[in-house]
Amino acid sequence: MDNVTVITMLTLSGLNGTANYRVTLFAVTVLCYCVILLVNVTIIATIIGDKSLHEPMYIFLCNLCINGLYGTAGFYPKFLHDLLSPTQVISHAGCLLQGYVLHSSASVDFSLLALMAYDRYVAICRPLMYHSVMTKQRISLFVVFAWFVPFSLMLMSTITSTSRLCGSNIPKIYCVNWFINSLACSASIAANIIPGFNYIFYFGHAVFVVWTYIYMIKICLKSKEDMSKFMQTCLPHVFCLIIFTVSLLFDVVYMRIGSRDLSQSVQNFMAMEFLLIPPIFNPLIYGFKLTKIRKRIQDFVCGKCFRPNL
Numbered sequence: 001m002d003n004v005t006v007i008t009m010l011t012l013s014g015l016n017g018t019a020n021y022r023v024t025l026f027a028v029t030v031l032c033y034c035v036i037l038l039v040n041v042t043i044i045a046t047i048i049g050d051k052s053l054h055e056p057m058y059i060f061l062c063n064l065c066i067n068g069l070y071g072t073a074g075f076y077p078k079f080l081h082d083l084l085s086p087t088q089v090i091s092h093a094g095c096l097l098q099g100y101v102l103h104s105s106a107s108v109d110f111s112l113l114a115l116m117a118y119d120r121y122v123a124i125c126r127p128l129m130y131h132s133v134m135t136k137q138r139i140s141l142f143v144v145f146a147w148f149v150p151f152s153l154m155l156m157s158t159i160t161s162t163s164r165l166c167g168s169n170i171p172k173i174y175c176v177n178w179f180i181n182s183l184a185c186s187a188s189i190a191a192n193i194i195p196g197f198n199y200i201f202y203f204g205h206a207v208f209v210v211w212t213y214i215y216m217i218k219i220c221l222k223s224k225e226d227m228s229k230f231m232q233t234c235l236p237h238v239f240c241l242i243i244f245t246v247s248l249l250f251d252v253v254y255m256r257i258g259s260r261d262l263s264q265s266v267q268n269f270m271a272m273e274f275l276l277i278p279p280i281f282n283p284l285i286y287g288f289k290l291t292k293i294r295k296r297i298q299d300f301v302c303g304k305c306f307r308p309n310l
Contacts, residue, residue: 007165010095010183012088014173014271017264026083032276033076039283040065046296053292056134057123057233060116061286063143064240067112068279071105074098075174075275082173092165095175100158103177106248106274107150107198110205113241115142117209120234125219153198160191173268209241236289240282247274 018025047053047062078098082088090098122133157177167183181191216234220227250270287293 007168007183008092009089010092010165010168010170010175012082012090012173012175013169013171014264014268015082015088018268022083026080029076029080029083032280033072033080036068036072036076036276036279039280039287040068042297043283043287043293044069046293046300050296053296056119056139057116058293059139059143060112060119063146064109064112064116065283067105067108068282071102071109072275072279074101074105075272079173088173090175095170095180096158096161099161099175099177099180100154102174102275103157104150104154107154107202108147109244109278110202111146111150113237113244114205114209115146116237117212117241120230120237121212121216123233124216124229153194153201157194157198160188160194163188163191173271206245213238233290236285239285240278243281244274244278247277250274 015022043065044062047058075098078090119134122130126133161177161180161184163181163184163186165180165183166185170179170183172179177195181188184191213234216230220230250273287297
């Protein structure tokens with residue numbers, strides 16, 4: 001019988017060279033995570049607690065914030081633990097789980113942003129059909145598929161990463177399937193085909209969203225009222241889409257073809273970008289720009305701060 005070493009623990013080497021300022025980084029990370037929790041929970045509670053906000057756009061936004069909490073929960077607790085630990089290790093199973101959470105969260109974000117684009121398309125370009133198209137049953141179905149399809153696709157992708165490993169070093173601050181697959185003893189066809197399909201599938205989402213907004217802009221240019229409606233309800237979505245896409249592309253492109261000449265700090269920031277900027281800015285942009293949500297939050301805060309003492 002061959003004496004084969006089974007690797008069960010992996011090393012995350014992304015924090016190498018950060019020993020001198022880990023305490024500062026820990027404090028900043030805790031602050032950022034608290035802000036993420038605060039702004040997302042605020043939007044979720046506001047939408048759930050106010051029946052007048054139980055409309056398609058706000059339901060999709062609520063799910064976007066829930067997904068923000070889900071994705072960041074797969075990174076920040078482990079990252080904070082690593083900052084205070086002398087060694088940054090993770091089990092193979094834990095690495096697969098973290099990779100699954102981060103990949104599925106990014107995919108759900110794309111699905112929800114595509115749904116929000118479709119919702120705005122129907123509202124602006126087919127206003128008379130809006131209520132017959134965006135029914136409660138259809139919205140529920142859309143939301144289920146926005147979660148179920150990414151979870152299923154990423155599960156298949158994660159299963160292909162369970163091959164025996166011949167290496168244990170992941171040059172990153174968290175686990176991703178691409179690096180796990182690169183440590184496998186033998187190349188798997190499925191490990192290339194399934195991620196390739198996923199990239200094409202979500203590239204199709206991006207094409208759909210871009211086409212939707214180009215078409216909406218063409219329609220809205222014909223009417224000041226439609227353009228005002230677009231600026232009020234679609235502009236936040238456009239900002240959120242750009243922020244998420246650019247943040248994710250930075251990490252994906254750098255991971256695939258990035259230069260090792262960049263400092264470790266820059267590499268870490270690029271890796272964290274899609275887990276830091278979208279979860280904070282998405283709720284803030286919607287909270288400030290969408291009148292209904294902003295008014296509900298202002299009413300709640302003013303009611304708590306300026307309630308007369310009895």
